[in-house]
Amino acid sequence: MGDEVKLLDFWPSMFGMRVRVALALKGVPNEYVDEDLRNKSSLLLQMNPIHKKIPVLVHNGKPICESSIIVQYIDEVWKDKAPLLPSDPYDRAQARFWVDFIDKKLFDGGRKIWATKGEEQEEDIVLIGYYTWFYAYETIGNFSIEAECPKIMSWVKRCLQNESVAKSLPDPKKVCDFVLQMKKKYGLD
């Protein structure tokens, strides 16, 4: 192909993980660049001058930003293998609706659990997303996602049966350690 694909990312980012999973499912070779978010590289600032955020996919020198937009881009460019969105327009719209829902609700729900203390944590607990952060949520929020949301957990297990998916995600315990460090740093422990 001659394609040069670089992913500017940060390993615990659930948004970055989306892109990693998409690239793995499509079998797209890429150079992974782990950013230090307190000291962002000049490449990141140059490639995403608007939001200055990871993930950014740099494809043959041109940047694509925002994880759900990157995933659609990957699906449209590498369309011969592993379709990521349904082919029917109505089904595509439904898929996009839930991506949007996850972006709007689950991220905020998860953030509340690690970035707050006490009572507030009880809000939105059923809305928690993203498997690699589940262990951290469970540890910090003191509840079991498997007990509260068995269907989500069985979906997670089905996803992890796919080797490309499993291999492109970090260890949930490593994510939990990271979150506990963050809480400490911000005086939230």
Added chain:
Amino acid sequence: MGDEVKLLDFWPSMFGMRVRVALALKGVPNEYVDEDLRNKSSLLLQMNPIHKKIPVLVHNGKPICESSIIVQYIDEVWKDKAPLLPSDPYDRAQARFWVDFIDKKLFDGGRKIWATKGEEQEEDIVLIGYYTWFYAYETIGNFSIEAECPKIMSWVKRCLQNESVAKSLPDPKKVCDFVLQMKKKYGLD
């Protein structure tokens, strides 16, 4: 075509306007239903049980929610006329990036102007979107968009040269009256 297309909307909504413009550009006949947002119809609650928000496009009885998702759906279903997104994947990703940017930044920027008093209004003024609300922003925020952002205004004028676009948008003065009523209602005047 035999398509039954119904749009659940609220006339000053800039999100609804997107869908109205898309339908007009594609020439899709549709039934427009103006919702009373303080007393939402059972159809709206049934068609968008998650967010309970307008706009909702009901196509042959099936709902599509979230304005930017509806616009993509319209583009994919009625693809023979007036493409709304570029055909090149990179250009599509760029278009989606700016739609997302508008959703995240401009709406909040605009909201600050009508829903706040004094100093706060000065923030984000350069980020204001959507022509039909411009007159309201100018009146309430006491500034001229044409003077601050001549390129946006010349873009607006180019857009309005398209009869389908011009005809599907409400009168900016009517929007301004509506906003002034809202400010009064919430004690923000």
